[in-house]
Amino acid sequence: MKKWLKYFLFLLLAGIAILVYIYYPALNIVTGYSSKNMASGIFVTERDQTSLMEYDNGFFPISLADYDVNIEEKSVTSSLFGLMKRKAIYYEGVGAVLVNKDEDALTSVIAPIRVQQSLNMPYPYGKLQQKDTLFEEVNYQYLESAVDNAFDKEGEQLKQTRSVLVVYKDQIIAEKYEAGFDKESxxxxxxxxxxxxxxxxxxxxxxxxxxxxxxxxxxxxxxxxxxxxxxxxxxxxxxxxxxxxxxxxxxxxxxxxxxxxxxxxxxxxxxxxxxxxxxxxxxxxxxxxxxxxxxxxxxxxxxxxxxxxxxxxxxxxxxxxxxxxxxxxxxxxxxxxxxxxxxxxxxxxxxxxxxxxxxxxxxxxxxxxxxxxxxxxxxxxxxxxxxxxxxxxxxxxxxxxxxxxxxxxxxxxxxxxxxxxxxxxxxxxxxxxxxxxxxxxxxxxxxx
Known part of the structure; x- marks a missing residue:
């Protein structure tokens, strides 16, 4: 092997070693974020892994992460090029918890006690439909345009708005969701x-x-x-x-x-x-x-x-x-x-x-x-x-x-x-x- 090639390979390996030394601690953050966000997305919001990977975790360097989703255990393990595996586990009532090691998993989980009353009233105080109310002072056409402008046009991914809700005098006067999301999301x-x-x-x-x-x-x-x-x-x-x-x-x-x-x-x-x-x-x-x-x-x-x-x-x-x-x-x-x-x-x-x-x-x-x-x-x-x-x-x-x-x-x-x-x-x-x-x-x- 020519000396210049040996010298080049040595410098390349040395450079890789330096980069690993500098950025290896950051892998812990990257895989921690990846697994926690994915676990919450799957088990708290019940969204699918593909959508979460493409959008919520789709930015660099989080987009480089790999995932192992365990539905039975309700956990997500993330890694980056096989390195620095991190696990997040879902617990009923308290959400997804990022653990440093398997032995750090919560052994006894206390969930908050929820008391949910469904009042026989319209939103915001109950679950009944609101009565149709038109306010003379509201220009609904202009309002609709303003809300539409908050969302990306077809083919764009700039604003990336998922929802807009406008409540005036306790009445919902405008509401819009990106495809894949609704009022229950x-x-x-x-x-x-x-x-x-x-x-x-x-x-x-x-x-x-x-x-x-x-x-x-x-x-x-x-x-x-x-x-x-x-x-x-x-x-x-x-x-x-x-x-x-x-x-x-x-x-x-x-x-x-x-x-x-x-x-x-x-x-x-x-x-x-x-x-x-x-x-x-x-x-x-x-x-x-x-x-x-x-x-x-x-x-x-x-x-x-x-x-x-x-x-x-x-x-x-x-x-x-x-x-x-x-x-x-x-x-x-x-x-x-x-x-x-x-x-x-x-x-x-x-x-x-x-x-x-x-x-x-x-x-x-x-x-x-x-x-x-x-x-x-x-x-x-x-x-x-x-x-x-x-x-x-x-x-x-x-x-x-x-x-x-x-x-x-x-x-x-x-x-x-x-x-x-x-x-x-x-x-x-x-x-x-x-x-x-x-x-x-x-x-x-x-x-x-």
């Missing part, structure tokens, strides 16, 4: 789950007198400056704790979601790098600290902790399709893992639109509703308490009092207090690929 909320977490704290404040301005009392923080961090600081993402939120590389958030057994513990271990109430920093770790260790400490048993989310919030407002998934220690992943139908996501928005009142019952204090929509310091009017805001006119053609739940890849529940309006959009692309400002501008323009 469960949609992944991703970070819209954070708004659930915030709401749970609002319920604890109302029902049990939890002082949100009080400190957390975490044992790990008692000996340093972190002892002064309050629940309110955490709810507002303004604790000053270190955290890196980057989804397309190895960061705190990807290590938490796809490597950590106890997701809420990661933020506990982070140092203080800013000043509480002066250092806004978006952090899914903060949300899981709130929904995991801190929230669990408010209840006498794990069953009570699991049940509270449904009995006092989700099932109470008729979100009977909703599923919130847990981590390996059985705590809710309050940053990212909630599922519900588009119509049920709208119900959550309606709870806030009606200032915490649901069908005559005051579920949340109206003061808490006002609180979550109030800008936190140093967020430039973009964030409240686990809700996003438009107070700083981020969307220039949208009312400033609009606030919203927002999730990865463009999941939205928009709340318009001044317009008595809720708009839900789900899909696979977010702003700016999906132009939120233009979308909402057109919707609002149809109602005068």
């Amino acid at each position: 469960l949609m992944h909320g991703w970070s819209m789950t954070k708004s659930f977490t915030s709401t749970i704290y609002g319920l604890l404040q109302r029902q049990r007198g939890l002082d949100l301005t009080g400190t957390t009392g975490l044992e790990q923080w008692k000996a340093d400056e972190r002892k002064d961090i309050t629940y309110q600081n955490l709810l507002e993402m303004n604790s000053g704790l270190e955290w890196e939120e980057a989804y397309f590389n190895i960061s705190d958030v990807t290590k938490m979601l796809y490597l950590a057994a106890d997701m809420g513990a990661m933020q506990i271990d982070k140092p203080l790098t800013g000043t509480p109430d002066e250092s806004w920093n978006y952090s899914s770790g903060t949300s899981n600290l709130l929904s995991g260790p801190l929230l669990r400490a408010q209840f006498n048993s794990h069953q009570e902790y699991l049940d509270f989310w449904y009995t006092e919030l989700l099932d109470k407002i008729g979100m009977h399709s909703a599923v919130v998934e847990v981590d390996q220690v059985g705590n809710y992943v309050g940053s990212s893992y909630a599922w519900a139908t588009t119509r049920d996501w709208a119900k959550f928005g309606l709870l806030y639109l009606h200032e915490g009142n649901w069908n005559g019952e005051q579920v949340l204090d109206s003061s808490f509703v006002k609180y979550v929509a109030t800008p936190t310091n140093s967020s430039e009017g973009r964030y409240g308490a686990q809700f996003w805001l438009n107070a700083g006119a981020y969307f220039p053609d949208v009312p400033a009092d609009m606030y919203y739940c927002s999730g990865f890849k463009g999941q939205y529940v928009f709340i318009f207090p001044s317009q008595n309006l809720i708009v839900v959009r789900t899909g696979l692309t977010g702003d700016p690929t999906f132009n939120v400002n233009e979308f909402l501008k057109e919707i609002i323009a149809s109602i005068s």
